[in-house]
Amino acid sequence: MDITRIGVVGAGQMGNGIAHVLALAGYDVLLNDVSQEALDKAVALIDRNLDRQVSREKISAEDKAAAMARIKTTMTLTDLGKTDLVIEAATEREEIKQKIFDALLPHLEPHTILTSNTSSISITRLASRTDRPEKFMGFHFMNPVPLMQLVELIRGIATDAETYDACLGVVERLGKTAASAEDFPAFIVNRILMPMINEAVYTLYEGVGNVNSIDQSMKLGANHPMGPLELADFIGLDTCLAIMNVLHDGLADTKYRPCPLLTKYVEAGWLGRKTKRGFYDYRGETPVPTR
Numbered sequence: 001m002d003i004t005r006i007g008v009v010g011a012g013q014m015g016n017g018i019a020h021v022l023a024l025a026g027y028d029v030l031l032n033d034v035s036q037e038a039l040d041k042a043v044a045l046i047d048r049n050l051d052r053q054v055s056r057e058k059i060s061a062e063d064k065a066a067a068m069a070r071i072k073t074t075m076t077l078t079d080l081g082k083t084d085l086v087i088e089a090a091t092e093r094e095e096i097k098q099k100i101f102d103a104l105l106p107h108l109e110p111h112t113i114l115t116s117n118t119s120s121i122s123i124t125r126l127a128s129r130t131d132r133p134e135k136f137m138g139f140h141f142m143n144p145v146p147l148m149q150l151v152e153l154i155r156g157i158a159t160d161a162e163t164y165d166a167c168l169g170v171v172e173r174l175g176k177t178a179a180s181a182e183d184f185p186a187f188i189v190n191r192i193l194m195p196m197i198n199e200a201v202y203t204l205y206e207g208v209g210n211v212n213s214i215d216q217s218m219k220l221g222a223n224h225p226m227g228p229l230e231l232a233d234f235i236g237l238d239t240c241l242a243i244m245n246v247l248h249d250g251l252a253d254t255k256y257r258p259c260p261l262l263t264k265y266v267e268a269g270w271l272g273r274k275t276k277r278g279f280y281d282y283r284g285e286t287p288v289p290t291r
C-alpha cells in the first residue's frame with residue numbers, strides 16, 4: 001500500500017516530533033489540534049529543532065525547507081479524511097481518543113489506516129469501536145521522537161498483515177527500527193522499564209539508598225546512561241504512576257503495585273522536570289536530590 005499523506009492528531013510533545021520526522025522523510029503531513037496555540041508552538045518548535053539538525057550538519061538547509069513546506073496545520077479534524085494514514089497522538093485519555101475516532105470515521109477514505117501513539121490504552125478496545133479494526137494498530141514512538149531509534153508496532157487482535165506491513169514500511173522510511181509487540185498492558189518498553197523505575201522508588205522508600213546512591217549505582221553498576229530516578233523525573237512522575245496503574249490493573253499482579261512514595265510525589269505536584277521538582281529539585285543551577 002502506498003502511503004504519501006499522513007494525518008497527525010495532537011500537536012503536543014509527541015505530535016510535533018512525529019510531524020518533524022515524517023516531513024523530513026518526505027511525507028506530506030497534516031497536523032491537527034484543538035488548540036491553535038498548540039499548533040503554532042509545534043511548528044515553531046519543529047523549525048527550531050530542524051535548525052539544530054542543520055547546524056550539526058545532519059541535514060542541509062534545503063532538507064529543512066522542504067520538510068517545513070510539507071507540514072500543514074488544521075483545527076478541523078475532518079480535513080484528515082483525505083490521508084492514507086492517521087497517527088493519533090492526543091492527550092492520554094480514552095474518552096478523548098474515542099471522540100476523535102468517532103468524529104473522523106465518517107470522513108475517512110476506505111483504505112485509510114488508523115493508528116494510536118497511546119502508551120497504555122488497549123489497541124484492541126480502541127479498534128473494536130471503529131469500522132476498521134483490521135486497519136487499526138498501535139504506532140508507539142519514544143520521546144524525544146527525532147532522537148529515539150525505536151518505534152513499537154502493536155497489533156490489535158484483529159490487525160491484518162497488510163496494515164502491519166504498511167506501518168513497518170513507514171518506520172523503515174523514517175530510518176527507525178520497529179519492535180513488534182502484542183497488545184498487552186504497556187507493551188514491551190514500558191512493561192520492563194516502569195517496574196524498574198518503581199523498584200528504584202521502593203529502594204529509596206525503604207532507605208536502602210538515597211537518590212544519589214541509587215542513580216549512581218545503576219549508572220556505574222549497570223551501565224545505564226541515566227539513573228532510574230533521574231529518568232523518572234524526565235518522563236514525568238505522573239506518567240510513571242499512570243503506567244504502573246495500567247500494569248497493576250491490567251495484569252492484576254501485586255508485583256506491579258505502585259510505590260507509595262511515587263504516589264506521594266505525584267500528590268505533592270512534584271512531577272519531575274516539568275514542574276521543576278521531583279526526585280531532584282531543578283530550580284537552581286544544578287539539580288539537587290530531594291532525599
Ligand SMILES: NC(=O)c1ccc[n+]([C@@H]2O[C@H](COP(=O)([O-])OP(=O)(O)OC[C@H]3O[C@@H](n4cnc5c(N)ncnc54)[C@H](O)[C@@H]3O)[C@@H](O)[C@H]2O)c1
Nearest residue numbers: 010011012013014033034038089090091092117118119143
Ligand atoms: N510523553 C511521552 O513521553 C510519550 C511517549 C510515547 C507515547 N506517548 C503518548 O503520546 C500521546 C500524546 O502525548 P504527549 O506527551 O504528546 O501529550 P501532550 O499533552 O504534550 O499533547 C497532547 C496534545 O493533544 C491535544 N489534544 C487534546 N484533545 C484533542 C483533540 N480532541 N483533538 C486534537 N488534539 C487534541 C492537546 O491540545 C495537546 O496539544 C499520548 O497518547 C501518550 O500516551 C507519550
